[in-house]
Amino acid sequence: METADIVRQAFLNADVDESGTLDIAEFGRLLQLLNPSTWSTERLERFFLRADKDGSGRVDLQETLDWLLAKEPAEPTEKEEESQWGAELRPRRSSEVSRIMKAFDDADMNKDGFLDKEEFASLLMHLDPKRFSDPKRLTAAFLKADNDHSGKLEVDEVESWLRDYLAKVGTSEEEELYMLLTWRDNRIAGPLRLGDLLGAFQLCTTAGMNDRLRRLIPQQVPGFFEPRDVSPMEFVLLFEYLRDNRDANDKDVRELFGSPTWRRKMNKKDLKRSFSGNLTSLVHGLGHNPNTPVGLGLFKQLLAVLSAILRIDREHMLMFFAWAQTGHFQLTDAIIQRVLEKVFLKAKGKEKEPVLAQSVAENDFYRVCFSMGVLDTNGFKGIPRGEIALIFQDICRSLNQKLADRDALKRPFRVRKDRSPKKGSKVFAGTTWPTSSPGSMARVHQLRGTREICLLLEMLWASLPNRPYPTSLDMVFSFLEKTVEPEKPCEPEQVPAS
Numbered sequence: 392m393e394t395a396d397i398v399r400q401a402f403l404n405a406d407v408d409e410s411g412t413l414d415i416a417e418f419g420r421l422l423q424l425l426n427p428s429t430w431s432t433e434r435l436e437r438f439f440l441r442a443d444k445d446g447s448g449r450v451d452l453q454e455t456l457d458w459l460l461a462k463e464p465a466e467p468t469e470k471e472e473e474s475q476w477g478a479e480l481r482p483r484r485s486s487e488v489s490r491i492m493k494a495f496d497d498a499d500m501n502k503d504g505f506l507d508k509e510e511f512a513s514l515l516m517h518l519d520p521k522r523f524s525d526p527k528r529l530t531a532a533f534l535k536a537d538n539d540h541s542g543k544l545e546v547d548e549v550e551s552w553l554r555d556y557l558a559k560v561g562t563s564e565e566e567e568l569y570m571l572l573t574w575r576d577n578r579i580a581g582p583l584r585l586g587d588l589l590g591a592f593q594l595c596t597t598a599g600m601n602d603r604l605r606r607l608i609p610q611q612v613p614g615f616f617e618p619r620d621v622s623p624m625e626f627v628l629l630f631e632y633l634r635d636n637r638d639a640n641d642k643d644v645r646e647l648f649g650s651p652t653w654r655r656k657m658n659k660k661d662l663k664r665s666f667s668g669n670l671t672s673l674v675h676g677l678g679h680n681p682n683t684p685v686g687l688g689l690f691k692q693l694l695a696v697l698s699a700i701l702r703i704d705r706e707h708m709l710m711f712f713a714w715a716q717t718g719h720f721q722l723t724d725a726i727i728q729r730v731l732e733k734v735f736l737k738a739k740g741k742e743k744e745p746v747l748a749q750s751v752a753e754n755d756f757y758r759v760c761f762s763m764g765v766l767d768t769n770g771f772k773g774i775p776r777g778e779i780a781l782i783f784q785d786i787c788r789s790l791n792q793k794l795a796d797r798d799a800l801k802r803p804f805r806v807r808k809d810r811s812p813k814k815g816s817k818v819f820a821g822t823t824w825p826t827s828s829p830g831s832m833a834r835v836h837q838l839r840g841t842r843e844i845c846l847l848l849e850m851l852w853a854s855l856p857n858r859p860y861p862t863s864l865d866m867v868f869s870f871l872e873k874t875v876e877p878e879k880p881c882e883p884e885q886v887p888a889s
Contacts, residue, residue, distance in 0.1 A: 402421060448579075563691075612703065637688070757776075
């Protein structure tokens with residue numbers, strides 16, 4: 392029997408209340424079942440905290456597999472605990488390292504068993520495209536990984552560098568998103584469920600996480616595949632495939648999409664009838680329970696594969712899923728830059744000032760409202776002209792507080808319970824203005840940067856009567872579409888007279 396199967400069976404036996412998750416007592420029962428000779432109550436709490444990646448107070452099956460089948464020992468500083476679970480419960484690498492190391496073979500273009508700098512760059516784009524698109528960071532990473540200074544990287548050098556990197560990055564944005572998606576009633580309410588994740592994905596695709604985004608905002612996803620949208624049915628089948636193939640990457644999934652087995656599954660008429668727009672019936676029809684837990688490791692793998700298949704950047708996917716949970720968009724730098732260029736008509740200055748560093752004044756805001764057709768004297772189809780200044784001034788007066796409220800929605804688990812003003816600060820118009828930042832008051836009539844422009848756009852959307860745009864992002868996309876010049880009709884080809 393495979394190691395994973397042994398763990399799954401022990402998990403089911405330890406899950407006394409059949410909830411699909413283990414509390415600390417049930418987790419102790421699991422450890423006793425797996426290795427009764429070396430288990431001890433002294434280590435239980437430490438092991439439980441290591442396995443409980445989402446901090447929910449309960450451990451699901453995926454978290455258990457990720458912890459037990461990780462290469463790193465539960466307590467790496469104690470040699471006796473290194474051998475506690477034995478090699479039979481650990482494959483060579485953790486799931487995160489294994490997934491990326493599988494990309495080693497794809498990056499090794501000449502198949503010589505080594506990676507040069509260019510091939511190493513290709514591999515790092517699977518890890519963090521935004522960070523390692525910087526040539527300086529890429530060079531620094533390559534030199535640090537090249538222990539023998541040979542100018543080429545062996546598998547062991549890459550694996551060692553990856554382990555060090557993953558240990559230092561701390562809580563990733565994917566982990567914060569996972570915690571956000573499980574946040575209910577002011578607490579993390581257990582592991583993420585398949586039904587909730589599918590519902591969030593459906594909201595994201597409906598809101599524009601598809602060809603509309605790709606058409607308006609250039610994406611930087613590495614690879615050579617054509618983009619492919621994923622239906623709710625394919626999403627569930629993709630979850631099933633990745634759960635059973637934890638080392639699979641986007642290349643494997645694309646081959647799966649083209650296989651006869653996949654086509655047969657997608658052509659089942661009974662499954663299509665069971666969907667009928669109801670996601671719960673779809674999940675049941677595919678043989679799954681909507682309450683099936685989705686562990687953090689599987690969630691991160693699913694996001695990485697979806698990003699590659701949809702050809703949508705990681706930061707845009709995180710933005711969409713965060714909106715699905717909070718209802719508030721925190722637009723990305725790429726979207727805001729395109730808005731500043733196309734809608735606010737900002738361009739690099741004489742001294743090549745970055746577009747994102749340029750400010751938006753009240754006159755700029757009024758001009759955009761006029762050109763985008765959201766003004767109406769009577770206030771029936773748009774905002775009265777006199778209210779434009781009031782909207783802008785209200786944002787400037789309470790800018791800090793509004794930004795803090797938006798951050799609290801995206802990261803509720805980081806919010807301090809004590810929100811009283813800190814010592815050395817002044818309270819002005821409901822906003823905390825630090826005395827150490829005198830320039831804050833001097834800039835009350837202009838907005839600058841991604842967070843502030845995003846807030847301005849969302850406040851504009853909230854002020855529109857009769858909701859002409861279903862979401863703030865739909866409004867932003869519509870504004871960008873209005874700035875696209877229509878294609879000129881092709882002139883008929885002149886056919887020479889015979």
